[in-house]
Amino acid sequence: MKLCIALDNPSRDENLKLAISLKEYANDLWLKVGFRSFIRDGNEFIKELKNLGYNIFLDLKLYDIPNTMADAAEEIAKLNIDMFNVHASAGSKALKEVMDRLSKFKKRPLVLAVTALTSFSNEEFEKIYGSDIKTKAKEFAKEAFTAGLDGVVCSVWESIDIKNATSQEFLTLTPGIRPFGEDAGDQKRVADIKAAKENKANFIVVGRPIYKASNPIKVVEKILKEIK
Ligand code: C5P
Secondary structure (H helix, E strand, O other), rough: OEEEEEEEOHHHHHHHHHHOOOOHHHHHHHHHHHEHHHHHHHHHHHHHHHHOOEEEEEEEEOOOOHHHHHHHHHHHHHHOOOEOOOOOOOHHHHHHHHHHHHOOOOOOOEEEEEEEOOOOOOHHHHHOOOOOOHHHHHHHHHHHHHHOEEEEEHHHHHHHHHHHHHOOOOEEEOOOEOOOOOOOOOOOOOEEEHOOOOOOEEEEEOHHHHOOOOOHHHHHHHHHHHHH
């Protein structure tokens, strides 16, 4: 299981400071660059993080018509990042077109499909998708697997089910992690490290419990020790 830290700090300097302070663990860590950071700091910032030795997950959750998604995927692949994601609800055709477009790259980033955001309660999810999270997340995962993606973003609580419905090798990346029972904030379907391990998550995403901690390095060290 790998730890992926969400760089959701309000400023580039704070994100960079955190990345530099954890540099000695760069080989073991993934950094998640999301909307806030990418919109503000762009590709130059990603290059800086790559130079520190980190693996980069670009969390832009693409959702558009198939051709536009494939165009975006092609541009992302040129950024030399290691993983990015799309929304599974964009549909099979879009997922396939993304993977087709990436096939021309000798080395392409891993591609994950978002199933159900971890901030959704079952009730909220059902209102939008017309089905419960468990059923729909599995359905989305099967479509992503068939389209040739590498895995999905889901909560810890769907991870095993999804692997059983696709392949044990199909990756699950699970946000909503509160490593040692910290405050959930806006997340609804949270889990701790022990549960993530038991449910075979390949990546855990941790944001606020790390970057808002008074000593983020200590928290990261504690998590790394726990997931070894
Ligand atoms: O601070 P926290 O640990 O809740 O951060 C979780 C991160 O994971 C955020 O950057 C959020 O955008 C992202 N994420 C999520 N649920 C998803 C996909 C991504 O929480 N399904």
